[in-house]
Amino acid sequence: MKSYLDCIPCFFEQALRAGRIATNDEQLLKQLMDELGAKLQKISLDSTPPETGRLIYRMVKEITGNSDPYRELKHKSTREALALYPALQRTIKKANDSLLTAIRIAIAGNIIDFGVSATFDINTTIKESLLRDFAIFDYSIFKDNLKKAEHILYIGDNAGETVFDRLLIEQLNKPVTYVVREVPVINDATTEDAIMAGIDKVAKIVSSGSDAPGTIPAICSDGFRKMLDRAEFVIAKGQGNYEGLSNEKRSIFFLLVAKCRIIANDLGVSSGDIVLKGINV
Amino acid sequence: MKSYLDCIPCFFEQALRAGRIATNDEQLLKQLMDELGAKLQKISLDSTPPETGRLIYRMVKEITGNSDPYRELKHKSTREALALYPALQRTIKKANDSLLTAIRIAIAGNIIDFGVSATFDINTTIKESLLRDFAIFDYSIFKDNLKKAEHILYIGDNAGETVFDRLLIEQLNKPVTYVVREVPVINDATTEDAIMAGIDKVAKIVSSGSDAPGTIPAICSDGFRKMLDRAEFVIAKGQGNYEGLSNEKRSIFFLLVAKCRIIANDLGVSSGDIVLKGINV
Numbered sequence: 001m002k003s004y005l006d007c008i009p010c011f012f013e014q015a016l017r018a019g020r021i022a023t024n025d026e027q028l029l030k031q032l033m034d035e036l037g038a039k040l041q042k043i044s045l046d047s048t049p050p051e052t053g054r055l056i057y058r059m060v061k062e063i064t065g066n067s068d069p070y071r072e073l074k075h076k077s078t079r080e081a082l083a084l085y086p087a088l089q090r091t092i093k094k095a096n097d098s099l100l101t102a103i104r105i106a107i108a109g110n111i112i113d114f115g116v117s118a119t120f121d122i123n124t125t126i127k128e129s130l131l132r133d134f135a136i137f138d139y140s141i142f143k144d145n146l147k148k149a150e151h152i153l154y155i156g157d158n159a160g161e162t163v164f165d166r167l168l169i170e171q172l173n174k175p176v177t178y179v180v181r182e183v184p185v186i187n188d189a190t191t192e193d194a195i196m197a198g199i200d201k202v203a204k205i206v207s208s209g210s211d212a213p214g215t216i217p218a219i220c221s222d223g224f225r226k227m228l229d230r231a232e233f234v235i236a237k238g239q240g241n242y243e244g245l246s247n248e249k250r251s252i253f254f255l256l257v258a259k260c261r262i263i264a265n266d267l268g269v270s271s272g273d274i275v276l277k278g279i280n281v
Numbered sequence: 282m283k284s285y286l287d288c289i290p291c292f293f294e295q296a297l298r299a300g301r302i303a304t305n306d307e308q309l310l311k312q313l314m315d316e317l318g319a320k321l322q323k324i325s326l327d328s329t330p331p332e333t334g335r336l337i338y339r340m341v342k343e344i345t346g347n348s349d350p351y352r353e354l355k356h357k358s359t360r361e362a363l364a365l366y367p368a369l370q371r372t373i374k375k376a377n378d379s380l381l382t383a384i385r386i387a388i389a390g391n392i393i394d395f396g397v398s399a400t401f402d403i404n405t406t407i408k409e410s411l412l413r414d415f416a417i418f419d420y421s422i423f424k425d426n427l428k429k430a431e432h433i434l435y436i437g438d439n440a441g442e443t444v445f446d447r448l449l450i451e452q453l454n455k456p457v458t459y460v461v462r463e464v465p466v467i468n469d470a471t472t473e474d475a476i477m478a479g480i481d482k483v484a485k486i487v488s489s490g491s492d493a494p495g496t497i498p499a500i501c502s503d504g505f506r507k508m509l510d511r512a513e514f515v516i517a518k519g520q521g522n523y524e525g526l527s528n529e530k531r532s533i534f535f536l537l538v539a540k541c542r543i544i545a546n547d548l549g550v551s552s553g554d555i556v557l558k559g560i561n562v
Binding site: 005009010012029030036037039040041045 | 286287289291293297311314315317318320321322326
């Protein structure tokens with residue numbers, strides 16, 4: 001997905017939000033705004049939002065000297081999600097359609113995103129996600145393709161959400177490779193976060209080789225790109241991965257909450273809608 | 282009022298909103314964003330938001346070549362407000378406290394502001410304003426000072442809102458000088474807009490000599506500054522005038538809706554609250 005003009009004010013909001021997690025120094029935060037402003041003319045609307053996100057979070061790290069401002073928040077999200085894990089596992093087990101319920105819960109987990117908003121309520125979101133209609137619902141083709149696949153590539157998004165991904169992986173009944181970011185960026189899951197969520201018990205964890213808050217193949221490692229090319233069945237979670245992968249030529253299933261108006265427009269849905277969308281399927 | 286870090290993303294939103302009124306050319310709009318970005322390091326947080334607003338709307342004019350993008354919208358707002366004028370005049374006449382009702386209506390008119398939001402519903406706002414509590418209510422000192430004054434300086438804000446100001450001016454029962462912006466900036470009222478609203482029937486119209494979307498004495502004309510120094514009783518409408526005048530040493534009564542969180546915080550009220558606040562009174 002390309003960037004839109006409306007993403008520009010939002011880039012400054014994102015930078016300010018991340019900067020404030022890293023420091024209280026108003027002068028450093030103003031410097032962050034100024035440097036982002038100065039770089040704006042080099043940010044093309046043809047680039048995807050996570051490319052700019054990558055630039056922003058690199059600037060936050062450089063200016064504040066804090067290389068992982070979201071570390072504590074990520075750990076907290078993961079602990080809170082792990083506390084919900086046993087009850088959600090029972091909910092899935094008891095459901096008429098356990099796979100669909102696990103998908104709904106994995107999408108609800110996508111609300112854990114400090115990149116988009118500082119506040120959310122995961123319990124309310126889960127309850128809503130179990131009941132609400134999908135705005136895009138490519139579930140039958142998802143099931144068909146899943147049946148044929150011998151291996152799944154599952155591209156994760158945020159820490160904490162990883163616990164909900166684990167619940168879905170348990171329902172896929174296939175070997176899964178779970179993809180995380182190479183280094184910390186916002187609250188996106190790294191290997192450390194995936195292990196803390198217990199993903200290592202249900203999948204093989206690999207890094208995309210990238211520090212962008214989304215999966216942009218061109219800036220991922222060769223190893224990951226080959227993996228993506230060869231994968232039989234790909235699940236990509238969240239907005240950042242949608243933004244980075246929505247123009248790929250291969251089949252991908254996106255599971256996400258459309259958290260911003262711009263992505264909702266791009267998908268042809270409303271803000272807040274839940275989406276199970278397959279491309280090239 | 283100084284600027285806050287949170288004003289920065291909002292400056293880009295304002296520029297984009299005004300730019301879009303002036304042009305559909307995405308390249309020009311991107312240029313506008315880029316140029317604002319490049320200027321950001323020269324924008325001090327010690328400056329007031331309308332100083333930056335002035336810079337933004339000058340850039341919009343230069344880049345798009347449109348010197349008055351809001352002209353049609355201003356005329357439309359004024360026509361719509363004039364259509365409400367007779368009924369609102371009757372409401373005020375019938376009220377137990379006609380002055381207070383006129384103040385409430387004048388504040389409701391402050392919701393007409395394309396600088397802050399592109400959408401609003403003036404009818405709903407008026408009904409709400411007639412019933413709701415003030416978050417700051419310096420009404421008795423307002424009445425006391427009004428009684429003593431022989432002349433009123435009334436600093437207007439937006440076109441359309443001018444019609445509601447006219448209703449309040451009719452209740453003041455004193456000679457009034459009504460202050461407008463020197464040239465078009467956003468949807469702020471100029472002499473043309475004030476005349477279209479019939480202000481010339483109830484007050485003498487003068488210009489502040491400024492093209493900022495708010496009254497910043499340092500960049501107003503000498504004539505206006507003298508008028509402000511000598512005025513017995515000053516009413517200033519809206520956020521832009523509050524931002525520009527809140528640190529003045531003289532007595533001023535501000536009538537406004539706190540439309541943004543930052544100004545609400547500065548005033549110690551909640552976003553959406555209505556305010557009748559006197560300073561140095």
